[in-house]
Amino acid sequence: MNMLKQAILQKGVVLSDGVLKVDSFLNHQIDPTLQVDIGNEFAKRFDEVEITKILTIESSGIAPALTTAIQLKVPVVFARKKKSLTLSSNLLTAQVYSFTKKETNEITVSRDFILEGDKVLIIDDFLANGEAALGLASLVEQARATVSGIGIVIEKSFQPGREKLQNAGYRVESLARIASLENNTVRFVEQLVTNN
Amino acid sequence: MNMLKQAILQKGVVLSDGVLKVDSFLNHQIDPTLQVDIGNEFAKRFDEVEITKILTIESSGIAPALTTAIQLKVPVVFARKKKSLTLSSNLLTAQVYSFTKKETNEITVSRDFILEGDKVLIIDDFLANGEAALGLASLVEQARATVSGIGIVIEKSFQPGREKLQNAGYRVESLARIASLENNTVRFVEQLVTNN
Numbered sequence: 001m002n003m004l005k006q007a008i009l010q011k012g013v014v015l016s017d018g019v020l021k022v023d024s025f026l027n028h029q030i031d032p033t034l035q036v037d038i039g040n041e042f043a044k045r046f047d048e049v050e051i052t053k054i055l056t057i058e059s060s061g062i063a064p065a066l067t068t069a070i071q072l073k074v075p076v077v078f079a080r081k082k083k084s085l086t087l088s089s090n091l092l093t094a095q096v097y098s099f100t101k102k103e104t105n106e107i108t109v110s111r112d113f114i115l116e117g118d119k120v121l122i123i124d125d126f127l128a129n130g131e132a133a134l135g136l137a138s139l140v141e142q143a144r145a146t147v148s149g150i151g152i153v154i155e156k157s158f159q160p161g162r163e164k165l166q167n168a169g170y171r172v173e174s175l176a177r178i179a180s181l182e183n184n185t186v187r188f189v190e191q192l193v194t195n196n
Numbered sequence: 197m198n199m200l201k202q203a204i205l206q207k208g209v210v211l212s213d214g215v216l217k218v219d220s221f222l223n224h225q226i227d228p229t230l231q232v233d234i235g236n237e238f239a240k241r242f243d244e245v246e247i248t249k250i251l252t253i254e255s256s257g258i259a260p261a262l263t264t265a266i267q268l269k270v271p272v273v274f275a276r277k278k279k280s281l282t283l284s285s286n287l288l289t290a291q292v293y294s295f296t297k298k299e300t301n302e303i304t305v306s307r308d309f310i311l312e313g314d315k316v317l318i319i320d321d322f323l324a325n326g327e328a329a330l331g332l333a334s335l336v337e338q339a340r341a342t343v344s345g346i347g348i349v350i351e352k353s354f355q356p357g358r359e360k361l362q363n364a365g366y367r368v369e370s371l372a373r374i375a376s377l378e379n380n381t382v383r384f385v386e387q388l389v390t391n392n
Contacts, residue, residue: 032265058255069228
């Protein structure tokens with residue numbers, strides 16, 4: 001994933017030891033060529049896994065989930081953070097605590113679109129504390145479907161999200177793993193390994 | 197746009213004379229092949245127009261805006277309906293009234309991503325009363341950029357959105373124009389013309 005890491009290094013802005021702003025190419029302005037590359041990479045990493053559906057959460061997860069779905073030729077479903085008026089009452093729901101916003105949101109998805117027996121790839125833009133991904137996985141389990149894997153664009157590896165997801169038995173594939181944002185500098189996990 | 201119209205006829209659900217539910221393929225579950233087709237069609241319709249950026253609004257606008265952007269090779273920016281904590285204070289804002297939800301939302305976009313001189317194609321999933329599209333156009337004008345055109349996936353032609361946008365001087369291209377939802381039946385504008 002050279003294109004993604006280059007974008008993070010060139011266009012990402014470290015706001016604090018814990019916060020990386022990537023709104024110029026990932027989650028406010030979106031670089032479509034990078035998103036196609038991200039979708040291709042997820043499709044490759046989960047190539048040998050059976051996948052019938054992709055589940056993500058609005059809004060920033062939609063772009064990487066869609067480009068992955070275009071490659072894998074399966075539908076995408078995006079969970080909502082707030083109930084929609086035209087959605088039926090036939091909903092799967094999970095509570096997701098946001099450490100950034102210090103609030104709990106209810107995420108919902110229609111039972112019509114995650115079905116028993118579905119093999120679901122979960123895609124999201126960021127992994128930090130793992131709350132959103134665990135909430136999405138809970139929606140899948142409630143529907144008696146299976147989580148085929150979890151694909152993350154940017155993982156903050158210094159936070160406990162990956163460990164929580166792996167302890168819950170899920171396979172996690174993150175395209176960029178950030179070891180540290182200290183001293184205003186992005187350090188990738190692989191970089192640290194290379195430096196050893 | 198045969199694929200879109202077929203999906204509307206086969207999978208759309210008429211909830212009332214004014215409401216068409218398309219959440220099985222467009223705005224909750226997303227058919228990626230259809231979205232690629234939609235993006236290709238928008239790119240074709242605005243082929244001769246200069247476009248430097250695509251602007252849409254979360255969440256349902258993101259998929260068609262992204263597939264159009266992949267074709268046109270320009271960035272997408274999506275306006276938010278609620279301020280984000282990691283966005284700077286450097287925002288363009290507009291008030292958008294929702295007739296469906298009977299509430300006014302502030303939509304925002306960072307000034308960093310809509311720049312003076314930008315030629316902006318606005319994309320959205322639905323056009324009904326035109327409030328969202330007018331709000332997006334207002335963000336563009338505030339930035340001293342130009343609206344190159346407005347691309348809509350599904351237009352409810354029995355509501356005043358198109359007329360308002362055209363009166364404001366904007367070119368509107370809608371891929372499916374619905375003349376009526378009466379008697380639980382979707383009738384397209386072109387169909388009525390053919391039947392005359």
